Amino acid sequence: MKKLSSKAHPYTAAISILLIVLAIAPLMAGMVGCGGGSPPIEIRTWYDLSAVRNNLTANYVLMNDLDSTTPGYTELASPTANGGKGWDPIGGHELGDLLYGSFDGYGHRICDLFINRPDEIDVGLFGVVGQGVIMKGAVRNVGVVNCTVTGDCNVAALVGASFTANTVANCYATGNVTGNDFVGGLVGFIKAGGIVSISYFTGSVTGINSTGGLVGWSNGTVSNSWATGSVTGNGSWVGGLVGWNAGTVSGSYSTGNVVGDIWVGGLVGSSSGTVSGSYSTGNVTGEEQVGGLMGRNHEGIVNQSYSTGSVVGDIWVGGLVGSNYASNVSDCYATGTVTGNVSVGGLVGWNSGTVSYSFWDTETSGQNTSAGGTSKNTTEMKDHDTFSGATWNITAVGAPGERNTGYIWNIVDDVTYPFLSWQS
Numbered sequence: 001m002k003k004l005s006s007k008a009h010p011y012t013a014a015i016s017i018l019l020i021v022l023a024i025a026p027l028m029a030g031m032v033g034c035g036g037g038s039p040p041i042e043i044r045t046w047y048d049l050s051a052v053r054n055n056l057t058a059n060y061v062l063m064n065d066l067d068s069t070t071p072g073y074t075e076l077a078s079p080t081a082n083g084g085k086g087w088d089p090i091g092g093h094e095l096g097d098l099l100y101g102s103f104d105g106y107g108h109r110i111c112d113l114f115i116n117r118p119d120e121i122d123v124g125l126f127g128v129v130g131q132g133v134i135m136k137g138a139v140r141n142v143g144v145v146n147c148t149v150t151g152d153c154n155v156a157a158l159v160g161a162s163f164t165a166n167t168v169a170n171c172y173a174t175g176n177v178t179g180n181d182f183v184g185g186l187v188g189f190i191k192a193g194g195i196v197s198i199s200y201f202t203g204s205v206t207g208i209n210s211t212g213g214l215v216g217w218s219n220g221t222v223s224n225s226w227a228t229g230s231v232t233g234n235g236s237w238v239g240g241l242v243g244w245n246a247g248t249v250s251g252s253y254s255t256g257n258v259v260g261d262i263w264v265g266g267l268v269g270s271s272s273g274t275v276s277g278s279y280s281t282g283n284v285t286g287e288e289q290v291g292g293l294m295g296r297n298h299e300g301i302v303n304q305s306y307s308t309g310s311v312v313g314d315i316w317v318g319g320l321v322g323s324n325y326a327s328n329v330s331d332c333y334a335t336g337t338v339t340g341n342v343s344v345g346g347l348v349g350w351n352s353g354t355v356s357y358s359f360w361d362t363e364t365s366g367q368n369t370s371a372g373g374t375s376k377n378t379t380e381m382k383d384h385d386t387f388s389g390a391t392w393n394i395t396a397v398g399a400p401g402e403r404n405t406g407y408i409w410n411i412v413d414d415v416t417y418p419f420l421s422w423q424s
Contacts, residue, residue, distance in 0.1 A: 040059040040060055041059065043066075046075075046077055049076075050076050056091060056098065060101065061104050061106055063108070065109045067111035068112040078114055085117050086148075087113055089115070089124055092127045098163060099139075100130055102139070102140070105139075105141045108142065109145045110143070110145070111145045111146055112145075113144055113149070118150050121160070123149060123160050124151075124155065124157060124160040125157065126139060126158065126160065127159075128163060129161075129168070130163040138167045139167075140170055150179065151179045152179060153180060156173075156183070157201065158171055159187045159188070160189070161188055166195070167196075168197075169199065171186065171199045172202075177204070179206075179211075180209070181216075182217045183205060183207030183216045184212045184213070184215040184242075185215075186215065187214070187216075188215070191219055191220065192247070194220035195223070196215060196220070196223075197224050197225060198223075198225065200226045200228070201213055201228075202227070202228040204230045204231075206231075208235040210236075210244045211232070211233035211243045212227070212269070213229055213241050213258075214226070214254075216242075217242075219273075222242060224252065225251075226255075227241050231260075233264070233269070234260070234261065236269070237269040238258060238259070238265075238286070238295075239268040239295070240254030240258045240265070240267050241267045243270075245272070245273045253278055255282050257282045258282055259284075259285045259286070260295075262286065263289050263295040263322075264290045264322075265284065265293055265321075266283075266291070266292045266293055266311075267307070270296040271296070271297055272299050274301045275293070275300070275301070276302075276304055277420075278293075279305055281308045284313075285311075286322075288322075290313030290316070291317070292308070292309050292310075292336050295323070296321075296325070298327065302332060303328070304330075304331045304422065305332050306335075307320055307334045307335075308334070308335045310338070310339075311336055311340075312340070314342065315340065316342070317340030317344045318350075319335070319336050319337075319346045319347055320347045320348060321348045322349045323343075323348075323351075324350065331408050331409070331420070334347055346360050346365055351372065354372075357392065359376050359386065360376070361378055382416060383414065384411050392409055393408040393409060394409035394411060398412070399412060400412055400415070405421045
């Protein structure tokens with residue numbers, strides 16, 4: 001088992017819960033334009049893109065796709081550029097080096113980006129996006145396609161670190177991202193007040209600590225977003241969507257398989273914030289505090305969420321949450337198989353509080369006893385009266401495809417198990 005990293009992070013953070021959005025919105029090109037002020041500067045080549053670093057307070061618009069055939073690629077963004085280091089990220093963590101302006105991709109793509117800087121922090125197309133006195137940094141409406149990105153700390157395809165009150169919206173990335181700490185497919189690190197919304201990553205993400213399919217570490221808001229690639233963390237805080245969440249995750253999902261050591265989850269590795277209206281379907285493997293949705297819930301909230309993937313671990317292993325300490329889990333369920341040795345549960349592996357109005361199927365699970373919850377056979381688990389009698393907010397609908405969103409739970413009486421009314 002790996003030891004926790006003692007590496008100090010270059011930024012301080014504070015918990016900020018900003019918003020909860022329960023519906024996953026489609027990706028729409030050109031949804032948000034640049035801010036007011038001077039006319040935006042047009043970008044047509046890699047040379048133009050690199051020139052952004054010379055004026056970090058301006059507004060920029062991408063006028064066409066950039067790829068390996070676009071002027072400037074060989075010199076600036078190819079595997080041979082900059083002595084084999086590839087692209088030099090725009091903006092760093094030093095004062096005055098942050099991107100304070102805005103970048104609008106207008107639905108265009110930046111393709112074939114190559115970065116090989118394993119000893120550097122703030123690694124991505126943009127190293128750090130920050131907030132100016134007047135203007136908030138923002139990156140919108142752009143895709144980073146077929147990227148290969150390698151760094152040390154704060155590593156991602158699009159933004160290495162996202163500072164206070166800036167926005168990454170309607171963005172996506174595909175490819176491979178590798179780093180050590182605070183590694184995400186799209187954004188590596190989000191400080192309090194930062195927002196990632198309507199965005200996704202597909203590909204593979206590999207790191208050590210705070211590694212996530214979309215975001216490595218977040219103290220801001222992640223909403224209406226998803227990740228579909230595999231995530232491997234050789235340490236702690238490893239999640240299919242977010243490695244560590246101290247803010248809010250809502251209306252989001254992950255489908256890739258997740259492998260880690262400690263605090264490993266299908267959606268979130270560890271959380272002290274809020275996870276709402278979200279789900280995971282990938283398989284999860286770890287050692288300690290491993291869960292289908294979340295590895296550890298520490299003084300946090302999980303509601304109206306679910307997981308369906310299989311979970312394998314050693315200690316504190318749960319179908320939904322591996323360990324739940326001083327936290328609230330409500331209106332959630334898990335359906336995947338769970339395998340472990342100590343403190344293993346179909347819903348929660350280890351729980352410091354009480355369990356109420358919770359049920360499990362003795363026939364499908366093969367378990368007749370549990371430290372919490374009430375046992376029911378399959379027929380009873382598909383009976384509306386079982387749950388309405390336990391004061392669940394539930395109503396019967398006529399068919400599996402029907403929904404009554406006036407209730408948290410729906411069920412097709414005598415046909416299905418209960419399901420959340422927001423589920424598609």
